[in-house]
Each structure stands twice: as C-alpha cells, then as structure tokens.
Amino acid sequence: MSLLSHVDDKLSDSGFATKVVEGEPPHMLFESANLVGVVLEFESVAELVETWEARLNRIIGQHRFAFKRSGPKAWNSYAILITADVADDDLKPVLTAIEEDLTGTRKIVRSGCRSDHDLIVALLPLLPIQNSPEIPVIDFADEVQIRLPEMPDDVFRAFFTDASDGIVLQVLEES
Amino acid sequence: MIRLAFVELCGFRGYSRRVRVDFASGFTVIDGRNGVGKSSLFDAVEFALLGTLEKYGNQTAAGESASDYIWWRGKGTPPSDRYVEVGFEIDDKIVSLRRTMLEPPDELQLKSVVDQLLDVGRAPESGLRQLCSTSIIRDEKIAELSLDLKEADRFRLLRDALGASDADRWIKRASDVLGLARKRLAVAENDVQQAVIGLNLSTQRVDQAKQLIRDDRAIQDARDGLLQYLGGNVPTHELVTAVQTRILADQAWVDVLASILDGWDTTDADRTKISETEASLAAAAERAADAEKKVRELDDLLSTEPAAAEVRSRADTFGTLLAVGREIGLQDGECPLCGKEQTDLEFQVGIASNERRVAKLDDTAVKKAKLEQDRQAAAVTLQAASELRQRLTIAREASLRRISELDAKLQALDLKPDVARSVIEARHLEFKEAVDRAKRFLAVVDTRSVDATLRNSLAGHDDAQKRRAHAEEKLAFARQAEQRAKLLHDTCRRASGEMLERQLEVVMPLMSELYQRLRPHPVWDEIAYKLRGDVQKFLTLQVGDELNPQFIYSSGQRRATGLAFLLAVNLSLTWNRWSTLMLDDPVQHIDDYRSIHLAEVLSKFVASGRQIICAAEDSALADMVARHLLAREGVPGKRITLGVGEDGALSVLRDEVVEPLPRNIFIDSDHLKQAQ
Numbered sequence: 001m002s003l004l005s006h007v008d009d010k011l012s013d014s015g016f017a018t019k020v021v022e023g024e025p026p027h028m029l030f031e032s033a034n035l036v037g038v039v040l041e042f043e044s045v046a047e048l049v050e051t052w053e054a055r056l057n058r059i060i061g062q063h064r065f066a067f068k069r070s071g072p073k074a075w076n077s078y079a080i081l082i083t084a085d086v087a088d089d090d091l092k093p094v095l096t097a098i099e100e101d102l103t104g105t106r107k108i109v110r111s112g113c114r115s116d117h118d119l120i121v122a123l124l125p126l127l128p129i130q131n132s133p134e135i136p137v138i139d140f141a142d143e144v145q146i147r148l149p150e151m152p153d154d155v156f157r158a159f160f161t162d163a164s165d166g167i168v169l170q171v172l173e174e175s
Numbered sequence: 176m177i178r179l180a181f182v183e184l185c186g187f188r189g190y191s192r193r194v195r196v197d198f199a200s201g202f203t204v205i206d207g208r209n210g211v212g213k214s215s216l217f218d219a220v221e222f223a224l225l226g227t228l229e230k231y232g233n234q235t236a237a238g239e240s241a242s243d244y245i246w247w248r249g250k251g252t253p254p255s256d257r258y259v260e261v262g263f264e265i266d267d268k269i270v271s272l273r274r275t276m277l278e279p280p281d282e283l284q285l286k287s288v289v290d291q292l293l294d295v296g297r298a299p300e301s302g303l304r305q306l307c308s309t310s311i312i313r314d315e316k317i318a319e320l321s322l323d324l325k326e327a328d329r330f331r332l333l334r335d336a337l338g339a340s341d342a343d344r345w346i347k348r349a350s351d352v353l354g355l356a357r358k359r360l361a362v363a364e365n366d367v368q369q370a371v372i373g374l375n376l377s378t379q380r381v382d383q384a385k386q387l388i389r390d391d392r393a394i395q396d397a398r399d400g401l402l403q404y405l406g407g408n409v410p411t412h413e414l415v416t417a418v419q420t421r422i423l424a425d426q427a428w429v430d431v432l433a434s435i436l437d438g439w440d441t442t443d444a445d446r447t448k449i450s451e452t453e454a455s456l457a458a459a460a461e462r463a464a465d466a467e468k469k470v471r472e473l474d475d476l477l478s479t480e481p482a483a484a485e486v487r488s489r490a491d492t493f494g495t496l497l498a499v500g501r502e503i504g505l506q507d508g509e510c511p512l513c514g515k516e517q518t519d520l521e522f523q524v525g526i527a528s529n530e531r532r533v534a535k536l537d538d539t540a541v542k543k544a545k546l547e548q549d550r551q552a553a554a555v556t557l558q559a560a561s562e563l564r565q566r567l568t569i570a571r572e573a574s575l576r577r578i579s580e581l582d583a584k585l586q587a588l589d590l591k592p593d594v595a596r597s598v599i600e601a602r603h604l605e606f607k608e609a610v611d612r613a614k615r616f617l618a619v620v621d622t623r624s625v626d627a628t629l630r631n632s633l634a635g636h637d638d639a640q641k642r643r644a645h646a647e648e649k650l651a652f653a654r655q656a657e658q659r660a661k662l663l664h665d666t667c668r669r670a671s672g673e674m675l676e677r678q679l680e681v682v683m684p685l686m687s688e689l690y691q692r693l694r695p696h697p698v699w700d701e702i703a704y705k706l707r708g709d710v711q712k713f714l715t716l717q718v719g720d721e722l723n724p725q726f727i728y729s730s731g732q733r734r735a736t737g738l739a740f741l742l743a744v745n746l747s748l749t750w751n752r753w754s755t756l757m758l759d760d761p762v763q764h765i766d767d768y769r770s771i772h773l774a775e776v777l778s779k780f781v782a783s784g785r786q787i788i789c790a791a792e793d794s795a796l797a798d799m800v801a802r803h804l805l806a807r808e809g810v811p812g813k814r815i816t817l818g819v820g821e822d823g824a825l826s827v828l829r830d831e832v833v834e835p836l837p838r839n840i841f842i843d844s845d846h847l848k849q850a851q
Contacts, residue, residue: 017842029841034778034805036841063841070840075802096697100768121700124692125775129783131685133747138677140342143670148662159663160345165352169359172352172656172663 003041003082004028006119014127023062025055030126036070037078037105037126038063044085045111049094052081052109060104079105082122087111176754177291178786179220180264186247186257186276187222188215192824193256199813199832200264202777202787202804206797207817212825213790214313217759221307223261223272224288226279229308246276251823265291291752298750299343309745310753312738314760322725322737326713330706333682333714333744334675342671349664356653356660363646363653370643377636384629397619404613418617425610428588432603435584439596442581445574452574456567463560466553473550483543490536497529672712679706686743692779693772695728695735702736716740731764738773755786762791762800770796774803781805781812806833 008018008028016030028039038059042048056079060067067074087095091111099109110122120127141160145151152175158168178200185193189212196205196216207213218228222245246257257276262269270288272280279285289295293302308316324332401418402408409417480486496512503511510517510525517525582592590598683704690702699718707713716736718724724736738761745756758777762770777787781804791797794816806812812833820826 019842031839031841033807033838034803034836066841069837071837072802073836073840075799076836092698100697102767102771106771121691124688125772127779129685129688129746129779131688133682133685138674140345140667140670140674143674144345144663144666147666147670151659151662155659155663159348159352165348165355168348168352169355169656169660172356172659173652 003084003113003119004039006116007039007080007082007123010119010123011126016126021062025058027055027059029063032126034073035076035078035126036066036073037080039080039082042081042083042085045083045087045091045095046085048081048083048085048109048111049091049098052098056081056105077105078126079107080123081107081109082113082119083111084114085111176784177288177752178264179755179757179788180262180269181260181271182216182219182262183260184215184219184258186254187259188212188218188245188247189249190215190825191247191249191251191254192822193254194825194827196815196827197813197830198786198788199811200786201806201810201812202781202789202801202833203813203815204797204801204804204833205788205790205815205817206792206794207790207828209792211817211819213792213817214759215825217311217313217757217790219259220261220757221311223259223274223280224285224292224303225307226274229304263288263291294750294752296750302750306748306751306753309741309748310751310755311757312741312745312759312761314763317734317737317741317761322716322728322733322740326715327708327711329716329740330675330708330712330714333679333747334671334712342667342674346664346667346671349660349667353657353660353664356657360650360653360657363650366646367643367650370639370646374636374639374643377632377639380632381629381636384632394619397616400616401613401620404609404616415617415621418613418620422610422613422617425606425613429603429606429610431584431588432599432606435581435599436596436603438577438581439599442577445577449571449574449578452567452571456564456571459560459564459567463557463564466557466560469553470550470557473546473553477543477546477550480539480543483540483547486536486540486543490533490540493529493536494533497526497533501526672706672708675712676706679704682743682747685746686740689739689743689746689776690736692776693735693739693769695724695732695739695769699724702739731766731769734761734764735769735772742776754784755788756780757788759790760792761789762796767796767799770799771803774800778803778805781810801833802836804833806835808835 004020004026008020011030012018016032018031019029021027021029025040030037030039038056040052040055040059042051067077070077081098095109095111099107101107108122108125110118113119113122120130124130141156145156152171154171154175155168158171179198181195181197183193183195184190189210194212196203205213205216222228227242228245247254258273260271260273262271265288270284270291272285272288274280289303292306295302299305398411398414401414405414405417405421500510500512505511505517505519505522508516508518510522578592585592585594588602686704687702691700694700696718699722701718702724703717705715705717707715716724718727724733728736742756745751756777762773765773777789777800781787787804789797789800791800797814801812801814804812814829814831814833815827816829817825818828820828
C-alpha cells in the first residue's frame, strides 16, 4: 500500500474529499470547504529536493482551470510533499526551506513517513484537533482517604465538612 | 455553549462616541492600525465581566493607575455617556451586561452570565478571572503567561485550568489544622514540663518528711531522756503533754535567769553606789535648807522698805528737780521749786541740803539692790539643791527597786542576794540545755506532726503524679493529633500533586499536539512538559535533549510556544462553558510562515464549534487568517476594520460577512464528502 493510499485514508477519515490521479506525475487531490490541495509522494529525500518544484508546477498546470475557478479558495491551496525516506541532518534544513517558501501554495514537507503516527504528524495542519482531553472528575476527599487507610473515618467526616478547625483537631486527638 | 454576540462601548478608553461591534458566531477577524481601539474591544469584555483590567496589574505612575484611564478623558466634546455593554448569546437569546462609570451590571444578570460561562461546581474560586485570562489572550500576556512564566506559576496556571484548585482549599484547611495542632502540642508539652517540676518538688518534700522519721531505738532513747527530764515515770500517752508543760515552765526559768544575768551588772553597780547616793542626797538636803533659810531672811528684810528700783527712781527724780532749780536760780527772790521767798543763801543752803538727801536716798537704793541680788542667788541655790535632791531620790529609788526585784528573783530561785554571778550563769546554762534537749527528744518522740507532714507530702505527691499522668495523656493526644494533622496535610498536598499529574497525563498530548501544529522551531518539533517537585510543584518545558526553550528560542518562537501552551490551557478548562476565544494581535513578532500555522490551528477551533475573535494590525495578515477560518452556512465569519472616522472619532470602517468559499473545485460532488 502506497503512502498516497494512507494519506487518502487519513484525509478521507477527516472529512476531505479526495481523488487519486493516475497520471504523470501520480498525485492525489483533496478538498474541503475552505482549502484545496495536492499530495505528492517521492521515492527519496534527494528526489523530493530535486524534483518537487517541477512536479508540482506540472500538476498545477494540469489543474490550472480548477484553480482559476476556485477564486479566493486558491489562497488556501496546499502541497503535501512526502517520502518514506529519512532525511539526514544536511537535508533537513533544505526541507524546512521548501516548507517555509510560501510562493504559490502552502507546502507541507515531511520525510521519514513510515508509520501511521508519522503520517498523522505530517498531516496535522489539515486534520482536526486530535486530542480532546476528558479530564477525569476526581473526588479529592476520596483520594486523601485512600492514601490514609489507618486514619479513622471520623477524621475525614470532620475534615471534609464545614466543621471548625477546633472540632477537626478534637477528632484527631480522640478518635 | 455561550458565545459573544456584541460589544458596545461609549466613552470607554479611546472611544469617545458610541460604537457597536457585532461578532459572527463562527469567527471575527479585526484589523486596524495602532491606537484604533482593537484592544479596547477586548478590554470591554473583560471590564464588563470583572470590573477591572488585569493586564495592567497594579501599575501606577505619578499617583495615577490604569483605572484612572478606563473611561474616556480626551479633549473635545465629552461623550454623552460612558459605558460598556457586552452581549452574550445563550441558548439563542442575548443577555447583555452593562457597566457604566458609576454602576456595575445588574447583579442577577451578571450571575446568570457567569453561571453560563463556568461550570460553577467545578470551577475554582477565581474561575471568572482565570477564564478571562485564558480566553482573552492578549499580545502582552502571551509571553508573560506562558514561556516566561516561572515554573511554579506555570504549574499553578495549569492546575487552576484543570479545576484542581479545590485541593487548595483542603490543603489550606489541613495547614490550619496542623498549625492549631502544633500550638496545642506546645501547650501540652509545657503542661507536662510543669507537671514534672511539680512532681519533683513533691518528691523532695516526701524525702524531707521521711528523713524526720527516726528508728525505734532513737525514739526509745528520746523517751528515756524525757522521762529523765521530768524526773519520774509518766504514762506514755501523757509524756508529750507533761514534757511540753515542763518545757514551758523551765523556759520561764530560763527567761528569769536570762533577765537576772541581763540586769546583773546594773544591779551590782546599784549596790555599790547606793550609800554614796544617800550621802549626796543628805548634802543636797542640807544645802537646800540653808538656802531656804537665807531666802526667808532676805524676804523679811526686803519686805520692810520699798524696792530698790522705786528708791532709785525717787532719787533720780529728786536729783533732776534740784539740778533744774539750781540752773534756774532764784526768780525775783522766790525759789523756782517751792515758790518760797528766800535769799540767795537760803536758796543755796536749801539746794545743798536736798542734794545730800538725794545722795542718801541713792545709797539706800544701792543697798536695796544688793539685798535683792542676794535673795535671787539664794533662791537659785535653793532650786538647784531641790532638783539635785529630787534626782538623787529617784536614782536611789530606782536602784533600790532593781535590787529588790533581783533579790526577789534570787529568792524565788532559793538563792541569796550575795550569790555569785557564775552560779547564776551555770544555773541558766543548765536550764537552757535541759529545755533544748527536751525539745529535741520531744521532736523525735512526737511523730504525730511528722506523720501529718509525711501524709501531706504523700498526698501532694499523689496529686502531682495524677497531674503529670493527666498532662502526659493530654500530650499523647496532642502528639497523636499533630502527627495525624501533619499526615493529613502532607497527604492532601501529595494527593493534589498526584491528581494533577494524572490529569496532566490526559492534557499533555493536547499540549504536544498544539506545539507540533504551531511548530515554533524547525528541528525541535516536539516539546515535553514535565512535572517535578514533591511538595512544591513545577511545570518544566523541554525540547530536544532536555533543553529549556525559555533560554534558546527567539522572541517569535517563544510567543509561538507560549501560544501553544495558552491554547492548550484554554482547551483544558474542564469547567469552561464559554466557546469564545479572543486573541489580541497573536501574530506580532511571528513570521508569516508560523502565522499560517496559527491560522490553521484557529480554523480547527472554529471547525470544532469554537468562536474565534482575532485582532491583527496588518490587514493582509487579517485576510489570511480570515481565509483559513471556516465560514459555513449558518456559522458565518466576519471581517471588521477599525479606524478613525470622518468625525475624527474611532469607528468601525468595515464590517463584512465572510462568505463560504466555493465548493467542488477540484473534486466533483460525488467525491466531496461532508467537509469539515
């Protein structure tokens, strides 16, 4: 299964319309209510660095009429350039430079996309917020009582109420 | 969820006249140059809710503070009114809060809004304030409240965001109880100390009482001694009384003998001097008799003739007349003194004769004066002799009395008056030693008082032991209470930290995700949030090989990191019911590349139903943000531009609805799923 297929799955699951285009170069289109984009897969980091611009321009040329129709949506066009190959330290800044070049499209450039997690991290700017914390409701009195099994129950009954400090102390002394 | 519907302000901050900004339910992006009132819209929301502007803290200058500048105070025509009014959309209804320069919002209305904004049951006490600080994210607070925050403060911010500050209440209560327990323990320890001192004293008293108790042999010896003292056999039960009676009697003799010895030398002198005194007394009586006789004789002589003074007066008067008569001489053959016709011779003879009489009279006066002096001298002698006789009589009587008294004492002791002093001294010593010895024997024999002392001491000792036992018992209770209170306090703190750690475990992935989305750094694309500290907790941020981004990131990177933290905090507010997130110029110092990251994150917020209100100085940047945010059917967006109006006042220059973007551009409807 190619990387494009995995990307297709991820974006589809996130509500994007997707379409794999079998052409030269092969690529995948995706679209949502406020953005459009293209995904390109590369064999290696070196290939990505050398060919991304030509390939991307060719694809944009293929879809130039659609871009023209998109009006302001074209401002939100994305190019996702990915490879399973891992970039060495020398090429990482080059990939960053491609990504920071905002000419034409917003570019997401990721190397080392080998796992599901790698893909999610790569596509994060397009995906909904992944983590929605559900903070457990914790009863503080229970938490304290669990940690003090030797403490008489009366102490907790006095402490976790509005009883005065003096009464709590009396219970601590007597129980 | 509750959303922000509008802000209307008049005479507030830089707005001199009424301006109203209606917000879209999806998002509103506002742009405007410096000073056109973008931040004042954010201020208005905070001020309507809190009545203060937290971003200024307690800053003062020249005696003024930010509160002095909340209401419009510029030049020109003053505003017709001064107020802020903020509308909230709650369940398709608009509830507004209006705060004027003089009046706060209606209390019930404020409460109804706050109850909607917060899950009151879970929110901390300062929930509304915290909600404002994390939902209204200001340019100047992004760095201050995030990356530049001290680790302990960052921990507190997160803890409060998670709603765990309920623990603070119990930690404080445990701390108060512990403080009270420690005070009571100190009192109990002092009580024990005092009780131990009392017990030691009572032990000493018992020991002293026991020392007074002799053995049987000593008591028997003392009894024999007392019997010997009494000079006969006395029943045991009467012994003490008999001895006490005898001691009283003998002590009286000791006192008598002591008084004899005390007056011995004086009386001895009296005996020696008595005859001399009587001789002196006889001589004094004789002198007095002689003087008295002489006084009587002189009195007789003086009583027959006028007193010397009278005679001397007559002589002086007569002499004066004669001198005057002689001076005048005969006057026409008549004596100037008696008027008798005389010859000069008769006159001279008469004068001379009378002068002789005057001289005789004067002699008589001199003799008379001598007699009077003699009489006075005899009277003085008489008085002195009488006084001497009186003194001698008193002295003789005193001597006789002392001698008599001493003789009486001696007689009472069957001693003769001529007894030697050494005999008296020996007798006195004998009596005194006998009495002292009897007293000592009596003290040994009379165990009743010793028993009473011992009994009292033992009773006191028992009381002291009871007091100490009671104090020790109270101390044990107090110590137990203090240990338990400390345990409770430490456990509350530990539980609080551990609860937060568990909650943080849940929140941590969101924080990391937001950091990854904002990508402040091209290499360090992940950040670790670590809790450390046992009692005091710290929240540490680390990138790469445990590096602290606080010290290596640029200004823009720090702000991006801070934004990731603040947005994560806002999303983690479990008690937050306010869907609105307001960002005041969040992209300042952030490059266009990372601004897109932020716009992408915000678009996800809007897509998830949050309302975003974002201000930016640059209109192109604002357009970019607006394009990324998602305008949908029924959830519109807005672009607003603020500026100076034609009348010179701050105004809304542009207020446009952002239309949804065209669909199905690249992919036909068959492929287009329900987009986010």
